[in-house]
Amino acid sequence: MPDTRLTIQPMSPFGAEVIGPPAGAESDPEIRAALYEAWLQHGILLFRNVDSVERHLSLSRSFGELEVHPFPEIRCKDNPLLVEIGGKSRSPAYVFDGRDMKVGVLPWHRDTAYTPDICKGAMLRMVEVPSSGGETMFADTAAAYDDLPADIKAKLEGLEYRATLRITVIAQTRPGAFWKTVRAATPEEDPQGGLRTNATTEARYPSVVHPAVLVHPESGRKCIFLSPTYVDCFLGMAQAESDAFLEYLVAHMLKPCYVQKHRWAVNDAILWDNRRVMHAGCGNKLNEPRKGLRTTLAGSVRTGRFFDTGANVDALPLMAD
Ligand SMILES: O=C(O)CCC(=O)C(=O)O
Numbered sequence: 290m291p292d293t294r295l296t297i298q299p300m301s302p303f304g305a306e307v308i309g310p311p312a313g314a315e316s317d318p319e320i321r322a323a324l325y326e327a328w329l330q331h332g333i334l335l336f337r338n339v340d341s342v343e344r345h346l347s348l349s350r351s352f353g354e355l356e357v358h359p360f361p362e363i364r365c366k367d368n369p370l371l372v373e374i375g376g377k378s379r380s381p382a383y384v385f386d387g388r389d390m391k392v393g394v395l396p397w398h399r400d401t402a403y404t405p406d407i408c409k410g411a412m413l414r415m416v417e418v419p420s421s422g423g424e425t426m427f428a429d430t431a432a433a434y435d436d437l438p439a440d441i442k443a444k445l446e447g448l449e450y451r452a453t454l455r456i457t458v459i460a461q462t463r464p465g466a467f468w469k470t471v472r473a474a475t476p477e478e479d480p481q482g483g484l485r486t487n488a489t490t491e492a493r494y495p496s497v498v499h500p501a502v503l504v505h506p507e508s509g510r511k512c513i514f515l516s517p518t519y520v521d522c523f524l525g526m527a528q529a530e531s532d533a534f535l536e537y538l539v540a541h542m543l544k545p546c547y548v549q550k551h552r553w554a555v556n557d558a559i560l561w562d563n564r565r566v567m568h569a570g571c572g573n574k575l576n577e578p579r580k581g582l583r584t585t586l587a588g589s590v591r592t593g594r595f596f597d598t599g600a601n602v603d604a605l606p607l608m609a610d
């Protein structure tokens with residue numbers, strides 16, 4: 290019998306809003322199972338009025354074990370299972386997107402896709418929302434896969450790509466990033482120092498190889514398994530051919546019929562299935578607060594391997610915590 294305390298309201302073109310459950314109801318195994326099923330079916334779930342860290346953690350945990358994020362710099366000091374997105378504790382990367390100078394712009398990616406074990410999912414809760422902008426976009430790569438022409442599906446069969454973490458704006462300006470006209474701020478525009486490079490962070494994560502298509506371990510659906518910002522090259526293709534193929538696939542995945550754009554309200558929380566969904570931050574105007582807290586769900590399938598099989602990750606320098 291359906292639980293009347295829980296309504297799953299589908300959104301367009303994909304995802305669903307969860308109306309209810311009352312705080313703490315997720316400890317009920319039946320409600321937990323219904324939420325999990327809805328998450329697998331819809332790819333992203335929106336919860337409203339998640340008004341405390343405890344509730345955020347409790348909801349996140351009902352979808353699986355949480356993991357500590359690989360970036361020490363963005364972990365919350367008082368709870369390493371949470372990372373801070375935006376907020377005042379990090380110096381923002383200023384980006385000119387061709388029209389406005391913005392902070393918080395994040396090109397299309399999957400979380401932790403620069404490691405061999407791409408995480409299963411993540412739940413972002415917004416605690417400060419700017420007066421305009423600051424949306425997050427999500428793209429359904431399972432529906433996008435389904436609609437590909439047969440010859441492209443055949444080309445993707447068994448295809449792998451090399452991926453490398455890029456966290457600096459200029460390094461992200463490449464095919465597949467969702468802006469083309471990006472530039473870093475000048476010192477006048479960003480008195481704190483303009484574009485910050487973070488070579489130490491990037492050096493910590495050696496390039497990895499992932500399959501271009503993932504058979505979702507739970508739903509069995511095929512997903513275009515790209516994290517476009519990090520893709521260097523499809524293996525076995527010349528760079529120009531690889532760039533053109535990546536541009537084609539990204540343009541396909543970003544058709545409006547696969548993209549959900551969420552305008553946040555305070556205490557909205559969205560859980561995404563990182564195996565199926567990629568996401569991007571639209572950024573917002575300078576000098577407006579925006580702060581999110583995010584959990585990360587452990588327990589993906591290991592799809593990746595290090596590109597350089599001799600990479601000794603343990604020998605790499607650790608960042609200051
Ligand atoms: O800031 C955003 O809109 C997206 C943040 C993000 O990519 C994440 O929380 O993983």
Ligand SMILES: [Fe+2]
Pocket residue numbers: 398399400568
């Ligand atoms: Fe992300």
